[in-house]
Amino acid sequence: MVVVMKVGASEDDIRRVEEMVENVGGETHIVRGESRSIVALIGDTERFMALPLVTLPGVETVTRIGKPYKLVAKEVHAAPSTVKIGTAEIGRGTFTLIAGPCAVESREQAMAAVDIAKEAGASILRGGAYKPRTSPYAFQGLGEEGLAILAECRERTGLPVVTEVVEARDVDTVAAVADALQIGTRNMSNFALLKEVGKAGKPVVLKRGMSSTVEEWLMAAEYIAREGHTEIVLCERGIRTFEPWTRNTLDLGGMILAQQESHLPVIADPSHATGRRELVEPMARAALAAGADGVMVDVHPNPSEALVDGPQALSPEALEGLAAELAAMAQAIGKPMS
């Protein structure tokens, strides 16, 4: 069960809810949002139902949520939420373009890539400093040096940066630079990492595990939310299927289900979903048409020389073309590019 407090409810109001629940042997978990707080009740729901919680001062609604995910469920929010990432916002009313290199390979490469992203109209930059690679012999990312380059990229463009954190011990280091922390597909079920990332207090871009169901994806978001905040953007990045001609299969139906089930914004990553640059544009258009709140795409100043994921990287010209097309489409369907 979830108690949604009124905007402006006091700490005393929250305390009274806690006391009432604790008196019948329940536990509470408080999520302090920007405008209002939510108290999740853990324990015997039947007992909580009998309590006059809704009569307490500062309480707006008391909702029974018969789903395994609670804090990210659409029932706790009257309207879909908007997630602020630095100067940008991702939410249901707009369409956001996130672009940048798959990996930060060098200062020059990263600067060139983010200049292209900005020029094309991206409002958030992406780029990995820590790369989770299938082969231990493959380029693993520049680590802290890469983070410093990303900080420079933000300074240069004035745009916020989302970057992946791979290990729990690196969360603070990455959070010191990133405007949003990315959880990659391989780590969606790394619950220790999810908890640490939740505690860092930064917005999170949560990729769907490549073999995870929509419910498991929402439960991963719940792990983060339980640590204190729901500034979470869900990112559909394709799931594994029997089809070998694409790297993954972009699951647009699953993406929209996640959007309908939760109050969180949902974006698509057509680059990692397909692994083929010629499919990035059609799949980005499809994601927008389906209702995605944004897309994240890889761009490289020289795709044939990319150290990571070259076959899916857009050229500068291709990104520009895609961005123009998305902006026109987004305007036409009433979800203007933010």
Ligand code: PEP
């Ligand atoms: C990425 O976005 O750089 C990345 C590694 O994506 P994924 O985790 O979806 O494979």
Ligand code: MN
């Ligand atoms: Mn990649």
